[in-house]
Amino acid sequence: MVTNDTDRLLARYFAGELSPQDRIRLEKWLAESQEHEEYFFELTSIYQNMGTGEYPPFDVQKAIEIIEEHINKTSLKTLSHKRKPLAWIIGAAAAVAILFFIFNRKQDNPITTITEKGLYSFADSTRINLIEGEVSFSKNGTRDTIYLKGKASFEMNSEKAESKIVKAGNIYVKDIGTKFTVEANTPDSVYVSVTEGEVLFYSDSNTGINLKMSQSGYYLSKNNKFYKETMRGNFQFKGTTLSEVINQLNTFYGQQIELKDKSVQDLPITVTFTKEDLSTILDVVAITLNLKVDHIGDGYTIE
């Protein structure tokens, strides 16, 4: 369904006023139905044809040669950077992207700056996959500070990680032994997604939020607030026992779902969930198996 909110969202998109959170909302809306996509492309077509009705000839063959050259060049380069490819890919696959903007770089006297894309491993087990932009390192006595401008993914060793902080203006992401990602397309917002472990996401004037494995959140500077994003997962259960279903949900959502009545733990369930939040999934499971779900604190109980 296309609502007034959607019209305003689309207005922001075409006017170039989309925030990172708007972009996520727009992508979710587009993925919801074919009808939404058709609506989007009707507007895109109008927008395009308003710009011009006449086009110059584009040299497709020359462009193909350019893209092939780029692919071949970067393929070779990527190979040379792969030190532990499998482990990294597993980490990166669950990650989104990290985008940090540097605002106050001068205050910590960066020691070194890397601008070449690729995967870098350091003596303290920190690994950084620089995708674009640059990353700088500095020490201010008691802790390491990492500045990133552009896009990268981080992986930090749990024993060493407590001294690591990634800084973006007055926003900090303190790593507590994990792989995590952040996205900040504009200086007024930062998006964090955690692949493994846990991070503390905070600012100078706000104690912030903790994000655990599979959780993501964002910060908006205009109100200095941190938000946890509702997680939506894809699951396909085919005759899966309830205990296994709970196990998978606990792992993905990082929440505690407790099964009070153990006599129902072997009940099988067959259902597919696409981009659903935990509350909806538990409601469906409960209705299907004639059980009751209670939301207590940060967790759920099923009985």
Add this chain to the structure above:
Amino acid sequence: MRLTDKGTHEALFKRWYEPLCKYAYSILKDQFEAEDAVQKVFFKLWDDRLNTSITVSIKSYLYMAVHNICLNRVKQMKVQQKHNQQIALDEPVEHNEVYESIVEKELNYKITMAIAQLPPRCREVFELSRFEMMSYKEIAQELAISPNTVENQIAKALKLLRENLKEFISVVVLYYLIKLIGLW
């Protein structure tokens, strides 16, 4: 969806390069800039293939990426004071197909009429956004209205234009689809 395969990437490039260039050209009004913007999107898609997870259709992803990179480029050019809309008029334009010209001229006429039929304030705001590439803030200052009103008027304009052009747009979309798969 992740695009880690070289063959898939090249196939996508062949299929979408030209339509995306046209889209980029409609914003940037410069052939070189338009081609550069589209190539950058495909470079990025390839370079980030292990980290980019696409949750929408590939067509939506590509158009959104090109839209974003073009608007950013317009902002850069504005800052550099090098953006010259006249460039587009100096570019050679190829018109090989009579029908293409007829369809596009008819569409331009319909669009011009649809824009003219917008309520005056709505039209004014929309034209500043689309043709002058002005931001909400700039339009708000120019017309002494709030950015919220700017957004409302643009949303209203898009909705009205879609409604007024709906029947004709479906013909045009079909026409471009036929062209795209090479049946024309």
